[in-house]
Amino acid sequence: EAFLASDPLALLQVTDRFIYLQEGDVVRLARGGDIAVHDTAGNVQSRPVQTFEHGDGAATKDGYRHFMLKEIHEQPQVIAATLEGRLTERHALVRSFGREAEALFAQARQIHIVACGTSYHAGLVARYWLEKYAGLPTQVEVASEYRYRQVVVPEGTLFVTLSQSGETADTLAALRFARERGYVGSLAICNVPGSSLVRESDLTLLTQAGPEIGVASTKAFTTQLVALMLLTLSLGRMRGMNGARETQIVQALRTLPRAMSQVLALDGDIEALSMAFAEKHHALFLGRGAHYPIALEGALKLKEISYIHAEAYPAGELKHGPLALVDSEMPVISVAPNDELLEKLKSNLQEVRARGGELFVFADERV
Numbered sequence: 348e349a350f351l352a353s354d355p356l357a358l359l360q361v362t363d364r365f366i367y368l369q370e371g372d373v374v375r376l377a378r379g380g381d382i383a384v385h386d387t388a389g390n391v392q393s394r395p396v397q398t399f400e401h402g403d404g405a406a407t408k409d410g411y412r413h414f415m416l417k418e419i420h421e422q423p424q425v426i427a428a429t430l431e432g433r434l435t436e437r438h439a440l441v442r443s444f445g446r447e448a449e450a451l452f453a454q455a456r457q458i459h460i461v462a463c464g465t466s467y468h469a470g471l472v473a474r475y476w477l478e479k480y481a482g483l484p485t486q487v488e489v490a491s492e493y494r495y496r497q498v499v500v501p502e503g504t505l506f507v508t509l510s511q512s513g514e515t516a517d518t519l520a521a522l523r524f525a526r527e528r529g530y531v532g533s534l535a536i537c538n539v540p541g542s543s544l545v546r547e548s549d550l551t552l553l554t555q556a557g558p559e560i561g562v563a564s565t566k567a568f569t570t571q572l573v574a575l576m577l578l579t580l581s582l583g584r585m586r587g588m589n590g591a592r593e594t595q596i597v598q599a600l601r602t603l604p605r606a607m608s609q610v611l612a613l614d615g616d617i618e619a620l621s622m623a624f625a626e627k628h629h630a631l632f633l634g635r636g637a638h639y640p641i642a643l644e645g646a647l648k649l650k651e652i653s654y655i656h657a658e659a660y661p662a663g664e665l666k667h668g669p670l671a672l673v674d675s676e677m678p679v680i681s682v683a684p685n686d687e688l689l690e691k692l693k694s695n696l697q698e699v700r701a702r703g704g705e706l707f708v709f710a711d712e713r714v
């Protein structure tokens with residue numbers, strides 16, 4: 348017998364042998380399993396049969412209630428996998444991005460990042476890093492908007508796509524659109540090795556998150572952030588980034604899996620805290636700096652998983668509108684890292700308290 352699907356994961360329970368079709372292929376499956384592939388010109392094409400190396404247990408829940416919970420708890424190990432072989436004691440290895448990476452990165456004077464959904468939020472975080480540590484002006488765009496805009500591409504701009512699947516139509520269309528616009532080259536940060544985005548980009552960095560079956564992205568998002576920090580360090584080092592700072596970040600990346608395990612150990616507390624939201628209909632997420640996109644991602648997760656309306660704002664914007672909506676019926680969630688913006692954030696949160704808003708603050712324990 349033969350099967351047809353848009354993703355190998357859908358068929359793992361019946362086979363691990365796959366033929367990947369190329370753009371424009373037409374395939375005929377007949378009873379008895381014989382398969383005929385023609386290209387757009389009608390010529391018979393022979394596509395190689397590949398075995399899907401998914402590692403054990405990719406399509407099983409391993410005792411978790413659902414795939415999303417399993418994938419949330421896989422993060423420490425997959426982040427270690429994404430870092431594997433890509434760091435020395437003090438540096439990120441630029442050749443992780445491919446043989447031509449060093450030559451392409453040397454030409455980069457600007458970065459355009461294009462993605463959708465959660466991947467777009469990862470790009471928004473990276474903008475803060477690329478500007479701060481690599482000194483590169485960075486523009487982050489939603490693929491469905493980018494592909495229809497008359498984009499101006501300054502000399503020396505590197506095109507970066509972020510995608511878990513590597514098959515998101517808008518992101519793929521954006522890459523094909525970008526190819527004609529004079530970029531120095533394209534980099535795909537992706538989680539699926541054989542995907543169209545990977546095949547059609549000049550450079551690739553695979554996020555090694557393993558198959559992400561949950562529709563809402565979790566481990567793919569955090570491994571994208573790790574990959575983007577490796578990109579930042581690689582570009583930064585080529586552009587005179589402070590060596591001590593680079594080493595500090597490399598050391599911090601090495602401790603990330605353990606730090607994540609500590610956060611995941613709060614699972615019970617977070618579950619208890621979630622009861623406060625069960626009857627609510629609206630929520631507001633706040634963040635500053637690189638944590639504003641984290642607030643956007645939190646709001647997206649609440650929407651797409653719990654169907655509770657949520658939106659995110661830069662905390663400094665609260666007084667310019669959304670504060671009017673804050674009352675005891677609209678929980679306000681804030682990410683409060685122990686950074687240079689903390690005091691500013693605290694005064695924003697006082698505004699929420701003053702209006703009787705219910706505050707949930709995810710803070711560094713030293714705060």
Ligand code: BG6
Nearest residue numbers: 464465466510511512515563564
């Ligand atoms: C959406 C998913 O359909 O596509 C999101 O629900 C995801 O979780 C978005 O972030 C983009 O997908 P990808 O595969 O391009 O990262």
